[in-house]
Amino acid sequence: MTGGPEPMSAADRTAIERELADLRRERDDVAATLKGGGGDETGDRADQADELMRGTEADRLERRIKELEARLEEAAVAGPPAEDTVGVGSxxxxxxxxxxxxxxxxxxxxxxxxxxxxxxxxxxxxxxxxxxxxxxxxxxxxxxxxxxxxxxxxxxxxxxxxxx
Structure with a gap:
């Protein structure tokens, strides 16, 4: 792309907003399964490995959410796509x-x-x-x-x- 703020079509905005909603739901579901920081350390290594995997997944989801939120903000700054040249949204x-x-x-x-x-x-x-x-x-x-x-x-x- 151009390196500067990129415009976004309404269809792309809708698709990204839909993906954001799905990611936020998935993040909340994963977060609900995490034990938290100060809990009981009982359980075997498989339990600990499963907890670590869920934590890694929660981190991945959070990174993607921030990436999409930043893209929506960038599009708002860029304004609508140009009409005489091909761009995102054309x-x-x-x-x-x-x-x-x-x-x-x-x-x-x-x-x-x-x-x-x-x-x-x-x-x-x-x-x-x-x-x-x-x-x-x-x-x-x-x-x-x-x-x-x-x-x-x-x-x-x-x-x-x-x-x-």
Missing amino acids: TVTVRFDDGTEATVHIGEVAEMYDPDIVTADSPLGSELIGRRAGDTVTYRAPDGPRSAFVVSLGEQGGGPAAAS
């Missing part, structure tokens, strides 16, 4: 080197149920960032180098993003 219609077109959304969070999301850090997504309609990008796909022509930004027609 909807882009591209024509691939085989002639097929697809309309994709440049997002931060890949969602299993939405094949039209291309993450900004994917090979295609990272090449599209900062581009304008009329630009051609080259990116590395699993089957080798490919190219895509940026047809337009904004809601347009197009097929599935299977080629991404």
Whole structure:
């Protein structure tokens, strides 16, 4: 991405807020199973190892929560995505080197149920960032180098993003 505060689309904000809610619930569930600092030290090594694993998991969840909270704050500072260049939150219609077109959304969070999301850090997504309609990008796909022509930004027609 650009290195500065990155804007965020409403769909990405919703996805991150949903992930945050899930992580907070999971953190609370894990925290409820921890004994705490000054408790009874009875139990065997397996109990102690299990407690240590739950503590490590609680730490991991807390780090991810802080990361997502910081990203939401950054997006608020950055303001809305630009309309004339591709950025996180943009909807882009591209024509691939085989002639097929697809309309994709440049997002931060890949969602299993939405094949039209291309993450900004994917090979295609990272090449599209900062581009304008009329630009051609080259990116590395699993089957080798490919190219895509940026047809337009904004809601347009197009097929599935299977080629991404």
